[in-house]
Amino acid sequence: MAIRAGIVGGTGYTGVELLRLLAAHPGVDLAVITSRGKAGVAVSEVFPNLRGHVDQPFVEPDEAGLGECDVVFFATPNGTAMEMAPALLEQGVRVIDLGADFRIRDLELWSRWYGMTHHCPAVAAEAVYGLPERHREAIRAARLVANPGCYPTAVQLGLIPLLEAGLVDTRHVVADAKSGASGAGRQPRQHTLLCEAGENFHAYGAGGHRHLPEIRQGLEEAAGGEVGLVFVPHLLPMIRGIHATLYAPLRDPAVDLQAVFETRYADEPFVDVLPPGSHPETRSVRGSNMVRIAVHRPEDSDMALVLAVEDNLVKGAAGQAVQNMNLMFARPETEGLLAPAVLP
Amino acid sequence: MAIRAGIVGGTGYTGVELLRLLAAHPGVDLAVITSRGKAGVAVSEVFPNLRGHVDQPFVEPDEAGLGECDVVFFATPNGTAMEMAPALLEQGVRVIDLGADFRIRDLELWSRWYGMTHHCPAVAAEAVYGLPERHREAIRAARLVANPGCYPTAVQLGLIPLLEAGLVDTRHVVADAKSGASGAGRQPRQHTLLCEAGENFHAYGAGGHRHLPEIRQGLEEAAGGEVGLVFVPHLLPMIRGIHATLYAPLRDPAVDLQAVFETRYADEPFVDVLPPGSHPETRSVRGSNMVRIAVHRPEDSDMALVLAVEDNLVKGAAGQAVQNMNLMFARPETEGLLAPAVLP
């Protein structure tokens, strides 16, 4: 029987990508798609790529019948899911939050970075961090999944094989990350205009970015101890894709890095370890749920260099959410997620 | 039973798109993929988006066992298909040429534009022009299909409703067409370098472009008479997408243009007539086989203005080829072609 799915906040980039994936998913019935601003408007009027695929209007979140869904995805600004999730959970609806409300276990730390008080600490405590490569079994059983951030997914998948194996001198880990502009959302803002972000490149958030505590939490869990991390995000003059370039000093430079990665990810359907010497391209995962990773040890250096790419809207958001839904509802984990990336 | 498909010339953009579509097609077995230059190399090494989807090497065309295929696609430079097709047809293999060898019925005209003598006039005579919206029944029965060019597909689909209905003063039709750079192919050429074609826009071929006789042939068939056409192609600073802006003086400006288009395409699975007042975007069909069309009558003018978009690599090449294959092998016409466009 089809999973009845609801989407709260379907007008952003995460929302449209979720709609694209769920519309093509054989086991899902798109029951409810909400938007305060666009209620009454056909989804396919806002997103013409969905003409013929999603033939229903956005509805108000309140009249939405979200409580009759099997699962509700929140593709909303931070702070929305924590308001609505408790009532849904009580009604037996499972929840996947693509925002940040349930990602950080330390709620005081969360408040500091997100500038809000948390509305439902009790519910937050039961949330499972939705990185299947780390928490698959817990996700299967979860009522509430905190879907990881886009940068955190790429950085964690690039570093956990080294950290889990205790291979890294964890004092000076560097994550130099670059993201396409879709990560900044669909709200009109000056710095993401084509004339500002096109033919241009710069870092941002060098003084501290919200994804830093989430990444650190994941890395420290994997390492079983503190990780000294510098994380610098940059804005790429393109739409989709994240590239994480990761530098980790090795305790023992003689380790076979390629084998470490291949072994760690041997059974992972959405992590592809490239042959030695490779340089993964973001376009090789455009529109796809794959993460592709290459590991190098630069000449004359005792550092590991990891290159990891993902589509920030897929494995970095909507695709990983669908993967989590598949796990939660005992569907095949890869269902609806196997279309090859679109290249060129 | 699966259709055994062969692809000759799989290393270009048309080739990789054909591979992407056929790999995901439930009724096709990718039997043979040839390349002279890359024989022995894994397909997925050249196109990393296909890792896990196409797990075989390119082979030499001669050792290729093409004769054992049910259908062979030619994604080759012009002139190749006409050399190899006759032998394949004799062996009972059906052929779809994505090049131009069989598109122009008047072979003298063909020779003038393509600068070669035709190798197999007899075979050429039986080729069916693979525009399903005009020749669906003939395609079903065809042994040899000439897959239309990218510009010709968009321009013909935008104009034939008017021409078939005799609505146009055919002396001064203008087709101002714009294409993404993937239409120029994957061969390294200076003018399609990112530093030449990026942040830049220009017309080309104003003195005459090879797609002109193909377009005129199709339009004149639809009109049942001569069509005076000016066709000007332009290079867009982007990868995928064709936008045809079409201007046609009307015999009777009072005609209901919207109704003409909606009626003509009511049953077409891959032509989407947008509501009145629309401006179709190329990205609304990126990676998809749809053509989206809007028709306007500009204020104070007796002209019809038609806006048509397609993905030049899909409906303008590989997708239409798969659509033709589906027709030729009595599969559902839309099979393998229904994934929504990737937006943004």
Next chain:
Amino acid sequence: MAIRAGIVGGTGYTGVELLRLLAAHPGVDLAVITSRGKAGVAVSEVFPNLRGHVDQPFVEPDEAGLGECDVVFFATPNGTAMEMAPALLEQGVRVIDLGADFRIRDLELWSRWYGMTHHCPAVAAEAVYGLPERHREAIRAARLVANPGCYPTAVQLGLIPLLEAGLVDTRHVVADAKSGASGAGRQPRQHTLLCEAGENFHAYGAGGHRHLPEIRQGLEEAAGGEVGLVFVPHLLPMIRGIHATLYAPLRDPAVDLQAVFETRYADEPFVDVLPPGSHPETRSVRGSNMVRIAVHRPEDSDMALVLAVEDNLVKGAAGQAVQNMNLMFARPETEGLLAPAVLP
């Protein structure tokens, strides 16, 4: 002695381009740069390319000492210049409006397209349309110059040689125009986000665009009679540049079009007629005040095809304003405007 220049509304793209040109102009003193939103902020904080070149803050328009300037440029939304210009003119300040307030002679027509009542019809009557190639002598003497729109500059310069010479059957002229996104301004709007306008192409305003009456006014003046024009603008996935593709049926197809253009523009410093067979590229004028034009007669057609490129922010806005200032203050017309375009 230096011209004391004021700029009202310096925070948009037209503003920053004007600042770039005037900062490098040897005969200009940048006396006042106003902005309501950014008053008190250093200009170079908003536009870091001007660090070391423009070392002053934006000021409020009212405290601005605009009345002590020799010339004031309005780089403001439509409707601002008509409010402020009369007082400045009375104080003996000359005014160049880069907006649309004084471009249309028929104020009723203006009101219909711009949705406002005109504040100063008397002043509007004396405004000179600042296209030097048509109105050079009047500009020299003008107190108030209406700087042409970006599309109107390219389309007029591309067609006036033919229209002035009476060569065109004026019933079916087509102007298919394409503009970079900087023409849409620096205000955050959804459709000009990189993720919306990048890798995408579409027409807009097919039902009527504000530049249409301005273009028609100019063309009809040149033709000495009515001109039936269809004008369709399109948004290019790039920052700077306009390409106008112009189609004009010829009364006598035997005319030497190349000679017509070369003769007409022989003495124009900013119009470059390319050799026969050329396709001008927008990047060949990026950052420069040049318009480059090629004229073709497509095979088997009685139409003239004109291809014209400009930088919409320079000859289409700020550069033409500086050219007009040079004329008004008897400076060499090309002063400060001769830097070559930046390519690639």
Next chain:
Amino acid sequence: MAIRAGIVGGTGYTGVELLRLLAAHPGVDLAVITSRGKAGVAVSEVFPNLRGHVDQPFVEPDEAGLGECDVVFFATPNGTAMEMAPALLEQGVRVIDLGADFRIRDLELWSRWYGMTHHCPAVAAEAVYGLPERHREAIRAARLVANPGCYPTAVQLGLIPLLEAGLVDTRHVVADAKSGASGAGRQPRQHTLLCEAGENFHAYGAGGHRHLPEIRQGLEEAAGGEVGLVFVPHLLPMIRGIHATLYAPLRDPAVDLQAVFETRYADEPFVDVLPPGSHPETRSVRGSNMVRIAVHRPEDSDMALVLAVEDNLVKGAAGQAVQNMNLMFARPETEGLLAPAVLP
């Protein structure tokens, strides 16, 4: 009296940028521009932005009268300058090589990275490394200047204030660098096609890049000892601009980094230290000779983070060459190099 300048190899991106800058330089006479492939063709036919600015043809290098120039710039593939420079120097011509022939002092090391034997070790020994911020006085007196590479300029200028002052623990310095595609040249190559490099991002040369030994040489000179450097270049989907993101563990995290940079570059005309908290944008130096630098100390970290941007074709190539020429011929160092960057 004007400097008579010759350019060998004027058809690449470095060449056209040099022509753009020298054409606008008040103290230079462009005497000779050579190209083997384009001899006899007008320079402005290849580069239409130079129409009206450079009105002469390319000539063969042998008939070139290079010996009568005051200075000859080599904008050629590696290996050319070392063949031609000795004879020119003997004739009293001064030479600026924009290639790599004279950048590495250790010729054995040079041979290993560039795969050639050096033709003129004696001449190489007298070459001055043309980074004015380090070697200004030597450049003034030099007969032969080795113009630095694009990455090496950005990385060195970003790190030398820290290294000269002995502030860095030099064992684990990371240079994560990103370049626009113009750094890869104008030769048609597949990976720099718009359809390959556009909407895409990846690292390259992770196993070792030719700029590594050049960078290390410069950093070690500044540090007065060994520097353990990992240098990873990446290809940006845009034309111009380099962004170097530099990570350097500090010996004493309490140092005032901002003051270190401001003091070091106080008198440098082409290095702009941004206010604390800044994120320099590549577009802020597009077409300009400026390098803009910001320095941060990320929270909870003992690392310095330096962000440095340059235009790879200007300060990273042609502009720095002109700066060196100005020094060599006792012209004002900034002459011809003060035009503001073009933004947007």
